[in-house]
């Protein structure tokens with residue numbers, strides 16, 4: 430696709446009123462210059478830096494904090510990888526790039542088959558690359574349905590691969606690969622430390638504690654950035670390209686209200702610097718955005734996994750989703766119920782408190798000796814829950830769920846008194862989340878305008894770009910780190926190979 434020269438009329442302003450796009454002709458002194466300039470040293474920025482350096486480019490990374498503090502460092506450390514990785518093979522799971530691509534296609538509202546195919550076909554090589562950088566992955570499998578494995582085990586089901594209709598559309602395989610790390614948090618931080626040290630060992634120059642506020646353009650292309658560091662202005666020239674890798678926009682209340690208001694009612698996780706500046710810089714240069722209205726959102730009611738044998742009902746006493754869905758899928762469906770009202774109903778045989786109840790505030794409403802008593806206790810329409818449970822139990826006794834096709838493994842009649850209800854209502858229970866939308870980019874990370882043309886010398890990767898993770902319904906844990914690293918690498922490599930005269 431041909432580049433479209435930038436218009437100097439672009440004059441969008443950042444929150445601090447510094448122009449997001451400035452004419453480089455205004456710049457008297459350049460503080461520094463390099464071939465590639467990367468904004469943000471998280472997963473995407475570190476991977477882009479390594480590839481660009483290995484392609485022979487000089488690289489400067491500008492990082493707003495002292496380092497290793499982005500959302501990557503909050504991540505559990507799942508990478509969504511498949512197609513027959515060494516871990517899948519060691520744990521005796523068969524997978525293929527075709528099955529992985531079919532799954533990603535089935536779970537994407539608007540699948541980009543070029544990106545999906547590249548990712549699925551490149552997944553084994555990408556796993557090997559991550560491991561070669563020094564990131565540890567055990568050859569082990571964690572069989573329990575959980576949000577994050579508590580120990581160092583690697584392979585886990587982190588999506589809806591075994592959930593209907595996806596299990597009929599693509600041969601299922603577990604593809605969540607957790608960095609070997611004891612605990613539920615820390616795998617992302619470990620991976621980032623290893624990758625950022627690797628980038629620096631290869632020669633990346635890191636300017637820390639410097640916040641980029643403007644892109645600089647000249648002769649129709651991006652030629653650098655302007656940053657502020659301890660009250661000083663830095664003008665940093667990029668001979669080849671600028672790569673935006675500055676994270677998402679969950680901490681920008683105005684952008685959240687405008688694009689993804691559901692997050693106003695959730696606890697937004699991640700970097701405090703997810704203020705959307707990467708996206709806004711790209712937009713100021715003419716970049717389009719995609720999937721800005723979508724967020725990962727969750728209030729997981731499992732583990733323990735036996736709770737998947739319960740049912741979720743809304744205020745009409747009706748089920749609405751297969752309860753064995755990945756937690757961000759069941760959660761987004763919960764948020765869409767009338768009044769946000771949702772109860773998890775269990776019987777005595779499977780009763781347990783959701784493991785995350787102290788975080789999610791999923792309160793135990795009460796125990797009830799009869800379904801009729803529960804129905805009135807929850808103020809559900811008379812007869813509604815009785816009908817729902819009678820139907821569910823009748824089918825579950827035959828290991829069937831004709832309405833939502835819950836996997837037979839999680840089907841059992843809920844017929845052992847007493848029964849209990851947990852309140853999962855959106856607005857009463859705590860839902861957490863982060864943004865998924867970002868700049869529209871092609872498979873090489875080039876930022877595209879509304880017509881699909883590349884903005885000259887401007888790339889984006891990670892949470893400020895939109896690649897594979899498109900919505901909460903289809904999300905699989907590990908997709909964000911997976912795409913930030915995979916497409917970050919592609920952006921680094923492609924930008925290193927371009928000259929200012931070409932795309």
Ligand SMILES: Cc1cc2nc3c(=O)[nH]c(=O)nc-3n(C[C@H](O)[C@H](O)[C@H](O)COP(=O)(O)OP(=O)(O)OC[C@H]3O[C@@H](n4cnc5c(N)ncnc54)[C@H](O)[C@@H]3O)c2cc1C
Pocket residue numbers: 468469470471472473474491492493494497498499500501502503504505506507508509617639640641642674675676677698699700702703706707863890891892893906907908909910911913
């Ligand atoms: C609690 C939690 C757990 C998660 N677990 C997983 C998981 O296990 N697997 C998975 O795939 N995804 C997970 N995610 C999502 C994933 O962590 C992010 O999508 C991913 O880390 C984004 O990487 P990034 O490089 O784009 O952004 P970041 O890691 O946030 O890096 C962006 C960097 O840019 C810097 N920056 C920002 N503004 C500027 C500026 N103006 N100038 C210079 N620098 C700037 C920031 O300081 C930051 O260091 C999780 C998210 C959260 C919140």
